[in-house]
Amino acid sequence: MFCVVILIEHRLLGNIMNFSLLRLHPQMLLVSGFAIALAIVLSFSIGDLKHSHQIEWLDVVGEGGIVLLTILWQLFLLISRPSGRVTTLLTIGLCCFMFSSLLDALDEFIHYPEQAWLPLFESVPAPFGMILMTWGLYQWHQEMLTLNAQLRRREADVREHGRVDLVTRLYRADYMREQINQLLNKRNTNFCVALVDIDQFDAFNRRFGHPEGDRLLREIAELILMNVRQSDLVCRYAGDRFILLMPDLPLKRARQQVQQIASAVKHLAFKTGNQAVFHTLTTAVAAAQENESCASLLLRVNQRLEQDKQYSGEKQRAPLYHAGR
Numbered sequence: 001m002f003c004v005v006i007l008i009e010h011r012l013l014g015n016i017m018n019f020s021l022l023r024l025h026p027q028m029l030l031v032s033g034f035a036i037a038l039a040i041v042l043s044f045s046i047g048d049l050k051h052s053h054q055i056e057w058l059d060v061v062g063e064g065g066i067v068l069l070t071i072l073w074q075l076f077l078l079i080s081r082p083s084g085r086v087t088t089l090l091t092i093g094l095c096c097f098m099f100s101s102l103l104d105a106l107d108e109f110i111h112y113p114e115q116a117w118l119p120l121f122e123s124v125p126a127p128f129g130m131i132l133m134t135w136g137l138y139q140w141h142q143e144m145l146t147l148n149a150q151l152r153r154r155e156a157d158v159r160e161h162g163r164v165d166l167v168t169r170l171y172r173a174d175y176m177r178e179q180i181n182q183l184l185n186k187r188n189t190n191f192c193v194a195l196v197d198i199d200q201f202d203a204f205n206r207r208f209g210h211p212e213g214d215r216l217l218r219e220i221a222e223l224i225l226m227n228v229r230q231s232d233l234v235c236r237y238a239g240d241r242f243i244l245l246m247p248d249l250p251l252k253r254a255r256q257q258v259q260q261i262a263s264a265v266k267h268l269a270f271k272t273g274n275q276a277v278f279h280t281l282t283t284a285v286a287a288a289q290e291n292e293s294c295a296s297l298l299l300r301v302n303q304r305l306e307q308d309k310q311y312s313g314e315k316q317r318a319p320l321y322h323a324g325r
Protein backbone atom coordinates (compact mmCIF):
# COMPACT_ATOMS: atom_id res chain seq x y z
CA MET A 1 0.00 0.00 0.00
CA PHE A 2 2.81 2.36 1.03
CA CYS A 3 4.69 1.54 -2.20
CA VAL A 4 1.57 2.29 -4.29
CA VAL A 5 1.20 5.70 -2.61
CA ILE A 6 4.88 6.50 -3.25
CA LEU A 7 4.52 5.38 -6.90
CA ILE A 8 1.42 7.56 -7.45
CA GLU A 9 3.12 10.52 -5.80
CA HIS A 10 6.23 10.00 -7.90
CA ARG A 11 4.10 9.88 -11.11
CA LEU A 12 2.11 13.00 -10.13
CA LEU A 13 5.22 14.99 -9.16
CA GLY A 14 6.99 13.72 -12.28
CA ASN A 15 4.18 15.17 -14.41
CA ILE A 16 4.36 18.53 -12.66
CA MET A 17 8.13 18.88 -12.34
CA ASN A 18 11.01 17.73 -14.45
CA PHE A 19 13.55 16.24 -12.05
CA SER A 20 15.84 15.12 -14.87
CA LEU A 21 17.52 18.54 -14.72
CA LEU A 22 18.98 17.58 -11.33
CA ARG A 23 21.47 15.43 -13.23
CA LEU A 24 22.96 18.63 -14.65
CA HIS A 25 24.09 19.82 -11.21
CA PRO A 26 26.11 17.02 -9.55
CA GLN A 27 28.54 19.49 -7.91
CA MET A 28 25.78 21.68 -6.48
CA LEU A 29 24.01 18.60 -5.08
CA LEU A 30 27.29 17.54 -3.52
CA VAL A 31 27.82 20.98 -1.92
CA SER A 32 24.28 20.89 -0.55
CA GLY A 33 24.68 17.36 0.84
CA PHE A 34 28.05 18.28 2.34
CA ALA A 35 26.55 21.34 4.14
CA ILE A 36 23.78 19.18 5.68
CA ALA A 37 26.25 16.45 6.72
CA LEU A 38 28.73 18.96 8.17
CA ALA A 39 26.04 20.65 10.30
CA ILE A 40 24.83 17.30 11.69
CA VAL A 41 28.34 15.93 12.36
CA LEU A 42 29.52 19.19 14.02
CA SER A 43 26.44 19.40 16.26
CA PHE A 44 26.56 15.81 17.45
CA SER A 45 30.33 15.73 17.91
CA ILE A 46 30.41 18.83 20.15
CA GLY A 47 27.17 18.75 22.10
CA ASP A 48 25.00 16.29 24.09
CA LEU A 49 21.42 15.33 23.38
CA LYS A 50 18.85 17.19 25.49
CA HIS A 51 16.15 15.45 27.49
CA SER A 52 12.76 15.47 25.83
CA HIS A 53 11.27 17.81 28.48
CA GLN A 54 13.97 20.40 27.58
CA ILE A 55 12.89 20.57 23.92
CA GLU A 56 10.83 23.57 22.79
CA TRP A 57 8.62 21.95 20.15
CA LEU A 58 7.29 25.21 18.79
CA ASP A 59 10.88 26.30 18.01
CA VAL A 60 11.55 22.90 16.44
CA VAL A 61 8.58 23.34 14.09
CA GLY A 62 9.55 26.95 13.19
CA GLU A 63 13.28 26.39 12.73
CA GLY A 64 12.86 22.93 11.17
CA GLY A 65 10.31 24.41 8.75
CA ILE A 66 12.85 27.03 7.63
CA VAL A 67 15.42 24.28 6.95
CA LEU A 68 12.95 22.22 4.92
CA LEU A 69 11.83 25.25 2.91
CA THR A 70 15.46 26.20 2.17
CA ILE A 71 16.09 22.66 0.87
CA LEU A 72 12.92 22.93 -1.25
CA TRP A 73 14.10 26.27 -2.67
CA GLN A 74 17.39 24.64 -3.67
CA LEU A 75 15.51 21.81 -5.35
CA PHE A 76 13.32 24.25 -7.32
CA LEU A 77 16.37 26.27 -8.27
CA LEU A 78 18.31 23.26 -9.56
CA ILE A 79 15.41 21.80 -11.58
CA SER A 80 14.65 25.18 -13.15
CA ARG A 81 18.03 26.52 -14.16
CA PRO A 82 20.99 25.47 -16.30
CA SER A 83 24.36 25.35 -14.58
CA GLY A 84 26.32 28.59 -14.55
CA ARG A 85 27.34 31.55 -12.42
CA VAL A 86 23.82 32.55 -11.30
CA THR A 87 22.92 28.97 -10.29
CA THR A 88 26.21 28.57 -8.40
CA LEU A 89 25.83 31.86 -6.49
CA LEU A 90 22.21 31.13 -5.52
CA THR A 91 22.91 27.51 -4.53
CA ILE A 92 25.96 28.32 -2.39
CA GLY A 93 24.09 31.26 -0.84
CA LEU A 94 21.14 28.98 -0.01
CA CYS A 95 23.55 26.33 1.34
CA CYS A 96 25.14 28.84 3.73
CA PHE A 97 21.70 30.00 4.87
CA MET A 98 20.52 26.41 5.26
CA PHE A 99 23.70 25.49 7.21
CA SER A 100 23.00 28.24 9.78
CA SER A 101 19.30 27.33 9.94
CA LEU A 102 20.09 23.64 10.43
CA LEU A 103 22.51 24.36 13.27
CA ASP A 104 19.83 26.59 14.77
CA ALA A 105 17.24 23.82 14.50
CA LEU A 106 19.60 21.15 15.83
CA ASP A 107 20.42 23.14 18.97
CA GLU A 108 16.82 22.55 19.99
CA PHE A 109 17.84 18.90 20.48
CA ILE A 110 21.50 19.34 21.43
CA HIS A 111 23.06 21.08 24.40
CA TYR A 112 26.45 22.72 23.68
CA PRO A 113 29.16 23.37 26.33
CA GLU A 114 29.48 27.05 27.39
CA GLN A 115 32.77 27.78 25.59
CA ALA A 116 31.81 26.05 22.34
CA TRP A 117 32.56 28.01 19.19
CA LEU A 118 29.68 26.36 17.30
CA PRO A 119 27.21 29.27 17.80
CA LEU A 120 29.62 31.34 15.69
CA PHE A 121 28.91 28.97 12.78
CA GLU A 122 25.22 29.46 13.43
CA SER A 123 25.29 33.23 12.93
CA VAL A 124 28.07 33.91 10.35
CA PRO A 125 27.12 31.75 7.28
CA ALA A 126 23.51 33.07 7.10
CA PRO A 127 24.35 36.75 6.35
CA PHE A 128 27.21 35.64 4.07
CA GLY A 129 24.71 33.42 2.22
CA MET A 130 22.25 36.33 1.96
CA ILE A 131 24.98 38.50 0.35
CA LEU A 132 25.75 35.73 -2.18
CA MET A 133 22.03 35.31 -2.96
CA THR A 134 21.57 39.06 -3.42
CA TRP A 135 24.47 39.12 -5.87
CA GLY A 136 23.07 36.04 -7.62
CA LEU A 137 19.61 37.63 -7.93
CA TYR A 138 21.15 40.80 -9.37
CA GLN A 139 23.00 38.66 -11.97
CA TRP A 140 19.74 36.81 -12.70
CA HIS A 141 18.02 40.15 -13.31
CA GLN A 142 20.79 41.13 -15.77
CA GLU A 143 20.45 37.74 -17.46
CA MET A 144 16.66 38.24 -17.84
CA LEU A 145 17.19 41.69 -19.39
CA THR A 146 19.54 40.17 -21.99
CA LEU A 147 17.12 37.29 -22.69
CA ASN A 148 14.18 39.70 -23.05
CA ALA A 149 16.15 41.82 -25.52
CA GLN A 150 16.94 38.69 -27.56
CA LEU A 151 13.29 37.56 -27.47
CA ARG A 152 12.10 40.98 -28.63
CA ARG A 153 14.59 40.88 -31.54
CA ARG A 154 13.46 37.37 -32.48
CA GLU A 155 9.81 38.44 -32.28
CA ALA A 156 10.56 41.33 -34.66
CA ASP A 157 12.15 38.80 -37.06
CA VAL A 158 9.08 36.57 -36.88
CA ARG A 159 6.77 39.52 -37.53
CA GLU A 160 8.94 40.53 -40.49
CA HIS A 161 8.77 36.94 -41.84
CA GLY A 162 4.97 37.19 -41.72
CA ARG A 163 5.25 39.74 -44.52
CA VAL A 164 7.18 37.43 -46.81
CA ASP A 165 5.44 35.24 -49.36
CA LEU A 166 6.18 31.60 -48.51
CA VAL A 167 6.24 30.36 -52.12
CA THR A 168 8.65 32.86 -53.69
CA ARG A 169 10.32 34.23 -50.52
CA LEU A 170 9.65 37.73 -51.85
CA TYR A 171 7.96 40.46 -49.80
CA ARG A 172 4.20 40.71 -50.28
CA ALA A 173 2.33 43.59 -51.96
CA ASP A 174 1.61 45.45 -48.69
CA TYR A 175 5.35 45.86 -48.14
CA MET A 176 5.66 47.34 -51.65
CA ARG A 177 2.78 49.77 -50.92
CA GLU A 178 4.59 50.87 -47.77
CA GLN A 179 7.82 51.54 -49.70
CA ILE A 180 5.99 53.47 -52.44
CA ASN A 181 4.14 55.51 -49.81
CA GLN A 182 7.41 56.31 -48.06
CA LEU A 183 8.87 57.70 -51.30
CA LEU A 184 5.70 59.67 -52.11
CA ASN A 185 5.56 61.08 -48.55
CA LYS A 186 9.09 62.41 -49.06
CA ARG A 187 7.81 64.03 -52.30
CA ASN A 188 10.15 61.75 -54.23
CA THR A 189 8.56 60.84 -57.59
CA ASN A 190 11.82 59.88 -59.22
CA PHE A 191 10.94 56.20 -59.56
CA CYS A 192 9.10 53.72 -61.76
CA VAL A 193 6.83 50.84 -60.95
CA ALA A 194 6.35 47.76 -63.14
CA LEU A 195 3.95 44.82 -63.12
CA VAL A 196 5.02 41.49 -64.55
CA ASP A 197 2.38 38.81 -65.16
CA ILE A 198 2.97 35.21 -66.28
CA ASP A 199 0.84 34.34 -69.31
CA GLN A 200 -1.49 31.34 -69.12
CA PHE A 201 -0.32 30.34 -65.68
CA ASP A 202 -3.72 28.86 -64.91
CA ALA A 203 -3.37 26.49 -67.89
CA PHE A 204 0.11 25.48 -66.72
CA ASN A 205 -1.20 24.82 -63.22
CA ARG A 206 -4.01 22.67 -64.50
CA ARG A 207 -1.73 20.69 -66.78
CA PHE A 208 1.23 20.11 -64.46
CA GLY A 209 -0.23 20.62 -61.00
CA HIS A 210 0.06 23.22 -58.25
CA PRO A 211 3.48 22.11 -56.90
CA GLU A 212 5.02 22.55 -60.35
CA GLY A 213 3.24 25.93 -60.57
CA ASP A 214 4.90 26.90 -57.27
CA ARG A 215 8.28 25.83 -58.61
CA LEU A 216 7.75 27.92 -61.74
CA LEU A 217 6.82 30.95 -59.59
CA ARG A 218 10.05 30.51 -57.62
CA GLU A 219 12.20 30.17 -60.75
CA ILE A 220 10.67 33.26 -62.35
CA ALA A 221 11.05 35.22 -59.11
CA GLU A 222 14.76 34.31 -59.08
CA LEU A 223 15.15 35.25 -62.73
CA ILE A 224 13.56 38.64 -62.07
CA LEU A 225 15.89 39.21 -59.11
CA MET A 226 18.88 38.35 -61.27
CA ASN A 227 17.86 40.97 -63.82
CA VAL A 228 17.30 43.98 -61.57
CA ARG A 229 19.70 46.38 -59.88
CA GLN A 230 20.73 46.15 -56.23
CA SER A 231 18.56 49.18 -55.42
CA ASP A 232 15.37 47.75 -56.99
CA LEU A 233 12.68 46.05 -54.96
CA VAL A 234 10.76 43.01 -56.25
CA CYS A 235 7.59 41.77 -54.49
CA ARG A 236 4.90 39.24 -55.23
CA TYR A 237 1.82 41.28 -56.11
CA ALA A 238 -0.81 38.53 -56.35
CA GLY A 239 -1.13 35.03 -57.88
CA ASP A 240 1.13 34.99 -60.94
CA ARG A 241 1.86 38.73 -60.83
CA PHE A 242 5.05 40.42 -59.58
CA ILE A 243 5.67 44.10 -58.90
CA LEU A 244 8.95 46.01 -59.22
CA LEU A 245 9.99 49.32 -57.69
CA MET A 246 12.85 50.96 -59.57
CA PRO A 247 14.13 54.10 -57.83
CA ASP A 248 16.12 56.78 -59.70
CA LEU A 249 15.44 55.23 -63.10
CA PRO A 250 13.86 57.14 -66.01
CA LEU A 251 10.84 55.51 -67.68
CA LYS A 252 12.77 54.59 -70.83
CA ARG A 253 15.52 52.76 -68.92
CA ALA A 254 12.91 51.10 -66.64
CA ARG A 255 11.12 49.76 -69.74
CA GLN A 256 14.40 48.38 -71.09
CA GLN A 257 15.10 46.64 -67.79
CA VAL A 258 11.61 45.05 -67.75
CA GLN A 259 12.07 43.99 -71.39
CA GLN A 260 15.27 42.21 -70.38
CA ILE A 261 13.34 40.34 -67.70
CA ALA A 262 10.66 39.32 -70.23
CA SER A 263 13.35 38.17 -72.63
CA ALA A 264 15.14 36.15 -69.92
CA VAL A 265 11.86 34.40 -68.99
CA LYS A 266 11.07 33.74 -72.66
CA HIS A 267 14.33 31.84 -73.01
CA LEU A 268 13.94 29.90 -69.78
CA ALA A 269 13.40 26.22 -70.61
CA PHE A 270 11.44 25.19 -67.52
CA LYS A 271 11.86 21.43 -67.17
CA THR A 272 8.82 19.58 -65.93
CA GLY A 273 8.77 15.80 -66.39
CA ASN A 274 10.10 15.10 -69.87
CA GLN A 275 9.15 18.46 -71.28
CA ALA A 276 10.69 21.89 -71.44
CA VAL A 277 8.04 24.59 -71.16
CA PHE A 278 8.64 28.13 -72.37
CA HIS A 279 6.69 31.05 -70.89
CA THR A 280 5.99 34.61 -71.84
CA LEU A 281 5.25 37.59 -69.64
CA THR A 282 2.93 40.54 -70.06
CA THR A 283 4.44 43.65 -68.52
CA ALA A 284 3.51 47.26 -67.80
CA VAL A 285 5.68 50.12 -66.55
CA ALA A 286 4.67 53.52 -65.16
CA ALA A 287 6.63 56.45 -63.76
CA ALA A 288 5.38 58.10 -60.57
CA GLN A 289 3.82 61.54 -61.05
CA GLU A 290 3.70 64.66 -58.87
CA ASN A 291 0.91 64.63 -56.23
CA GLU A 292 -0.09 61.08 -57.14
CA SER A 293 -1.18 58.61 -54.49
CA CYS A 294 0.11 55.05 -54.27
CA ALA A 295 -3.38 53.71 -55.09
CA SER A 296 -3.71 55.76 -58.28
CA LEU A 297 -0.18 54.84 -59.41
CA LEU A 298 -0.95 51.13 -58.93
CA LEU A 299 -4.32 51.55 -60.66
CA ARG A 300 -2.60 53.17 -63.65
CA VAL A 301 -0.02 50.40 -64.03
CA ASN A 302 -2.69 47.70 -63.55
CA GLN A 303 -4.88 49.26 -66.24
CA ARG A 304 -1.91 49.40 -68.63
CA LEU A 305 -1.24 45.69 -67.97
CA GLU A 306 -4.87 44.74 -68.67
CA GLN A 307 -4.81 46.74 -71.92
CA ASP A 308 -1.63 44.91 -72.99
CA LYS A 309 -3.21 41.56 -72.17
CA GLN A 310 -6.25 42.34 -74.33
CA TYR A 311 -4.04 43.65 -77.12
CA SER A 312 -1.82 40.55 -77.44
CA GLY A 313 -3.88 37.54 -78.65
CA GLU A 314 -4.40 34.37 -76.60
CA LYS A 315 -2.52 32.20 -79.15
CA GLN A 316 0.58 34.31 -78.95
CA ARG A 317 0.65 34.12 -75.12
CA ALA A 318 0.03 30.39 -74.73
CA PRO A 319 2.98 28.45 -73.17
CA LEU A 320 5.10 26.49 -75.64
CA TYR A 321 5.75 22.84 -74.84
CA HIS A 322 8.87 21.09 -76.16
CA ALA A 323 9.10 17.34 -75.68
CA GLY A 324 12.42 15.78 -74.55
CA ARG A 325 15.23 17.23 -72.46
Ligand SMILES: Nc1nc2c(ncn2[C@@H]2O[C@H](COP(=O)(O)OP(=O)(O)OP(=O)(O)O)[C@@H](O)[C@H]2O)c(=O)[nH]1
Pocket residue numbers: 167197198199200201202203205209210211212213214217238239240309317
Ligand atom coordinates in the same frame (compact mmCIF):
# COMPACT_ATOMS: atom_id res chain seq x y z
N1 LIG B 1 0.85 27.07 -58.17
C1 LIG B 1 0.31 28.20 -57.72
N2 LIG B 1 -0.72 28.77 -58.37
C2 LIG B 1 -1.23 29.93 -57.92
C3 LIG B 1 -0.76 30.54 -56.76
N3 LIG B 1 -1.50 31.69 -56.55
C4 LIG B 1 -2.38 31.75 -57.55
N4 LIG B 1 -2.24 30.70 -58.40
C5 LIG B 1 -2.97 30.37 -59.59
O1 LIG B 1 -2.61 31.29 -60.59
C6 LIG B 1 -3.62 31.25 -61.59
C7 LIG B 1 -3.88 32.66 -62.06
O2 LIG B 1 -4.82 32.58 -63.05
P1 LIG B 1 -5.15 33.80 -63.99
O3 LIG B 1 -5.28 35.03 -63.16
O4 LIG B 1 -6.30 33.41 -64.86
O5 LIG B 1 -3.83 34.00 -64.83
P2 LIG B 1 -3.42 33.33 -66.22
O6 LIG B 1 -3.90 31.93 -66.31
O7 LIG B 1 -1.96 33.53 -66.34
O8 LIG B 1 -4.20 34.18 -67.26
P3 LIG B 1 -3.62 35.43 -68.04
O9 LIG B 1 -2.92 36.25 -67.00
O10 LIG B 1 -4.80 36.10 -68.62
O11 LIG B 1 -2.66 34.89 -69.04
C8 LIG B 1 -4.84 30.59 -60.96
O12 LIG B 1 -4.95 29.27 -61.49
C9 LIG B 1 -4.47 30.47 -59.49
O13 LIG B 1 -5.00 29.30 -58.91
C10 LIG B 1 0.30 29.92 -56.07
O14 LIG B 1 0.81 30.38 -55.04
N5 LIG B 1 0.81 28.76 -56.58
